[in-house]
Amino acid sequence: MVSNAPIGSNYDRESELKAFDDSKSGVKGLVDAGLTKIPRIFHHARPIINEPKSSTVQTQVDIPIIDLKDTKVVENVGYAAENWGFFHVINHGIPKRVLDEMIDGARGFHEMKTEEKIKYYSRDYSKKFLYACNFQLFTVDAPSWNDTFLSVMAPKRPQSEELPPICRDIINEYSDHIMKLGFTLLELLSEALGLKPNHLKSLGCADGLFVLGHYCPPCPEPELTFGVNNHTDSGFLTILLQDSLGGLQFQHEKKWVNVSPLPGALLVNIADLLQLITNDKFKSVHHRVLANKGTPRISVAAFLRPFHGTDSIVYRPIKELVSEENPCVYKDTSLDEYVRLRRNAEGIDETSALAPFKLDP
Numbered sequence: 191m192v193s194n195a196p197i198g199s200n201y202d203r204e205s206e207l208k209a210f211d212d213s214k215s216g217v218k219g220l221v222d223a224g225l226t227k228i229p230r231i232f233h234h235a236r237p238i239i240n241e242p243k244s245s246t247v248q249t250q251v252d253i254p255i256i257d258l259k260d261t262k263v264v265e266n267v268g269y270a271a272e273n274w275g276f277f278h279v280i281n282h283g284i285p286k287r288v289l290d291e292m293i294d295g296a297r298g299f300h301e302m303k304t305e306e307k308i309k310y311y312s313r314d315y316s317k318k319f320l321y322a323c324n325f326q327l328f329t330v331d332a333p334s335w336n337d338t339f340l341s342v343m344a345p346k347r348p349q350s351e352e353l354p355p356i357c358r359d360i361i362n363e364y365s366d367h368i369m370k371l372g373f374t375l376l377e378l379l380s381e382a383l384g385l386k387p388n389h390l391k392s393l394g395c396a397d398g399l400f401v402l403g404h405y406c407p408p409c410p411e412p413e414l415t416f417g418v419n420n421h422t423d424s425g426f427l428t429i430l431l432q433d434s435l436g437g438l439q440f441q442h443e444k445k446w447v448n449v450s451p452l453p454g455a456l457l458v459n460i461a462d463l464l465q466l467i468t469n470d471k472f473k474s475v476h477h478r479v480l481a482n483k484g485t486p487r488i489s490v491a492a493f494l495r496p497f498h499g500t501d502s503i504v505y506r507p508i509k510e511l512v513s514e515e516n517p518c519v520y521k522d523t524s525l526d527e528y529v530r531l532r533r534n535a536e537g538i539d540e541t542s543a544l545a546p547f548k549l550d551p
């Protein structure tokens with residue numbers, strides 16, 4: 191594996207990672223302890239401080255806004271999925287109260303007393319609810335400055351007592367809404383592909399729902415790390431709720447675009463498996479979150495994805511989307527192989543996690 195580890199980083203990294211993980215209090219714990227410099231394990235090999243800003247970030251870009259009540263919604267959503275991979279959705283029908291309570295619930299969880307929160311700290315992915323600092327803490331070259339909880343909401347809801355009381359009700363309510371919205375989006379995307387409305391749903395694109403609550407506490411040296419490392423999402427579709435701070439950027443025309451939060455809107459992005467089954471028609475694009483000095487940033491990402499235990503399922507481009515003019519570009523790809531190779535590719539920034547599955551690499 192290519193290493194992105196900072197030059198001169200010949201310290202006992204494994205021990206530092208382990209000691210940090212054993213504390214079970216995440217990056218929030220470090221900040222609460224009054225840290226003024228970030229630990230070396232968080233130093234990125236290619237930090238934001240080394241990026242020539244003017245040439246890498248586009249500032250004045252209007253990202254697509256999809257109005258679900260617009261008569262041209264199918265055409266609009268298809269255009270955005272093909273040309274941007276990211277779009278805002280408005281008139282989605284989820285009440286503002288639910289969005290606000292979901293952000294507050296995620297904040298409430300991460301700001302609980304450490305002794306209550308550490309009960310949930312785990313890397314046992316068979317659990318329905320767990321929290322950790324970086325689920326890939328030990329495999330990435332530098333972790334993100336971010337603590338996350340993960341709640342597996344479909345195909346089967348967790349038992350009530352598996353969810354923390356502080357956010358139990360809102361995670362359930364939010365997930366009901368997100369599932370409905372997810373079905374609507376999959377219908378629109380199916381139609382935009384010229385398929386029957388239920389096509390993507392019938393392929394299992396919304397069988398699994400993971401809800402992730404991210405918390406990026408203020409970072410004393412934001413220029414040396416990232417709030418969320420550069421990545422593409424691994425499922426089919428991601429629906430993101432973010433607070434008003436901003437910091438998310440995605441790749442468009444080889445530059446980073448800043449996503450200014452749009453109050454009341456949700457941000458949707460195409461993930462890798464949807465790019466694969468649409469034979470590259472829809473684009474799963476790289477994105478990242480900048481760390482910041484000032485205020486904790488909260489975001490909630492809902493992943494529509496396959497569910498645990500479906501590792502042997504094989505994905506391939508939808509046959510209706512393949513033709514002589516549009517030949518199939520992917521080999522048959524099993525979920526477990528995709529997950530395994532994806533892990534190996536972490537930290538190699540611009541490489542698509544789908545690259546190993548291309549027929550003509």
Ligand SMILES: O=C(O)CCC(=O)C(=O)O
Pocket residue numbers: 402404418423430432438477479489490491
């Ligand atoms: O927090 C964000 O804005 C983005 C989170 C994200 O990209 C993810 O959870 O995959």
Ligand SMILES: [Fe+2]
Pocket residue numbers: 421422423428477
């Ligand atoms: Fe993401």
